[in-house]
Amino acid sequence: MTSIDIRELTKAYGPVRALDRLTVTVRPGRVTGFLGPNGAGKSTTMRLVLGLDRPTSGTALVGGRPYTSFAEPLRHVGAVLDAAAAHPARTARDHLLTLALSNRIPARRVDEVLQETGLAGAARRRVRTFSLGMRQRLGLATALLGDPPVLMLDEPTNGLDPEGIVHLRRLTRRLADEGRTVLISSHLMSEIALTADHLVVLGRGRLLADAPVKDFIGEDASLEEAYFRLTADSAEYTTREGRS
Ligand SMILES: Nc1ncnc2c1ncn2[C@@H]1O[C@H](COP(=O)(O)OP(=O)(O)OP(=O)(O)O)[C@@H](O)[C@H]1O
Known part of the structure; x- marks a missing residue:
């Protein structure tokens, strides 16, 4: 069982505190929805967990180790951070094969995740010809490649068609039921209500909530309503009509 352990994590970009002493543990066996207004620090958290950026202070560990210490990282954490991450001139299959090879993952796994x-029907097409939704599917295929115990998905429904969204919902459920740690950032409250067991909510780089979905909603009419109440003072970018 592998948790993501974040302790006192702080990231400053000049005067901006993207994360401010964030402490939270993302646990296995459940889908954790990662919520917060634009600029709250969700992507920064995921980037720091993956070692793509250095924290100003604090730690982010996967199974007690820094992500960068894994020789075959795809076997430990599957992540979708940026739907455009694959090389545009490669075919989807070649992209996955290259990653499989460098992580000692058998080639047959490439066809399984496609x-x-x-994406099996598009396996031999170049990534540059892919739609946003197809890129998102390829990102998910990449994340699943190493059969990892931890999945981190940043806005994974972006660009997905309704079938893809339902499939992703079932897939993340199954992955959590298998005992994996699944962290999904999203702005789609209705989708998170259907997908997540647990919520971690950030506002201005700080932890606002770490609770089961049921407890989070509490007496409110919906997850959306509870979310707006909690984040009312944390949203930096709002329109006047946005929450009426
Ligand atoms: N490379 C960077 N340089 C400067 N500031 C940055 C950088 N990356 C992030 N930030 C700032 O850090 C803060 C947190 O950004 P982050 O992308 O983590 O938020 P987020 O919760 O993922 O937002 P969104 O929901 O809009 O994707 C924002 O104020 C953002 O402008």
Whole structure:
């Protein structure tokens, strides 16, 4: 069982505190929805967990180790951070094969994940010809490649069609039921209500909530309503009509 352990994590970009002493543990066996207004620090948290950026202070560990210490990282953490991460001139299959090879993952796994994400028919097309939703599916295929115990998905429904969204919902449920740690950032409250068991909510780089979905909603009419109440003072970018 592998947790993501974040302790006193702080990231400053000049005067901006993207994260401010964030402490939270993302646990296995459940889907954790990662919420917060634009600029709250969700992507920064994920980037720091993956060692893509250095924290100003604090730690972010996966199974007690820094991500950068894994020789075959795809076997430990599967992540979708940026739907455009694959080389545009490569075919989807070659992209996955290259990653499989460098992580000692058997080539047959490439066909399995292409199948799993509905991309088998597009496996030999160059990534530059892919739609946003197809890129998102390829990102998911990449994340699943190493059969990792931890999945971190940043806005994974972006660009997905309704079938893809339902499939992702079922897939993340299954992955959590298998005992994996699944962290999903999203702005789609209705989707998170259907997908997540647990919520971690950030506002201005700080932890606002770490609770089961049921407890989070509490007496409110919906997850959306509870979310707006909690984040009312934390949203930096709002329109006047946004929450009426
Ligand atoms: N490379 C960077 N340089 C400067 N500031 C940055 C950088 N990356 C992030 N930030 C700032 O850090 C803060 C947190 O950004 P982050 O992308 O983590 O938020 P987020 O919760 O993922 O937002 P969104 O929901 O809009 O994706 C923002 O104020 C952002 O402008």
